[in-house]
Amino acid sequence: MQSKNKGEISFINKVRIRFVETDPLGIVWHGNYIQYFEDGREAFGRHHGISYLDQKEYGYATPIVKSSSEHKFPLRYGDVATIKTIYVDSLAAKMIFKYEIFNQEDVLVCTGETVQVFVDKIGEGDLSLTIPDFFKDWKQKVGLLNE
Template sequence: MSTKKENITETNLKVTHHIRVRFNETDALGIVWHGYYLHYFEDGREAFGRKHGISYLDTKTEGYVSPIVKSSCEHKLPLQYGDIATVETTYINTPAAKIIFRYKILNETGQTVCTGETIQVFVDDNNNLSLTVPPFFEAWKTKNNLL
């Protein structure tokens, strides 16, 4: 049995965003609780959307939402209260009707703390999953030479 491999490519569309670890994000060991790294990914997605004109609000204005259907997170080193980290968010191009982002979180010395990926799909105002790329997203991809 053969499976068809999806044609995805990493793009040069990236955003670098800085976060400061807050006290409430740490656990009893004094390190960032593992679940907060997904929050940092979201901070990166929001920064990406603002910079590249494809924010959650832009998507909602077009009659869609883009829920996450898959996320992964690989922890390498811990962050601690007060650390300033850099979240690098990269758009991964795919012909499918979804949005893929890859993340790398770096500590203040440039070491990789965490890597991950999220996949989002498009759902219209009637809660219907879009099986084709919505027109506004196709226009965004055209504008960014991604087709």
């Protein structure tokens, strides 16, 4: 499922909370929410044609340089969580994603954000200060650029 507002594109996927992701009380350990963000990015990328494998094909990697999360309510073993991943458009050579995670009662349990930059995998892993052509093409394809 996807939605689109001006300057942003989103995708919604679900994950079942596994036993290994919880503490002895059956509550999801806070560090696992970063993995749920990655699950959301992976699903977003596959759906919208900008996955890590797509980026690698063009000779780039996009390491995370910033991440944050705010926890409101716990998820528990056996819950089915809904992850809404939102791409926020930027003029800079980076990818910004925001996340909203909901429990099965549709209560917002966590929000977060990650920022990724482009590094050249063909050369020395140099930081790209300009938006790579393949990413400009993708932005135009999904309606974020009118050029």
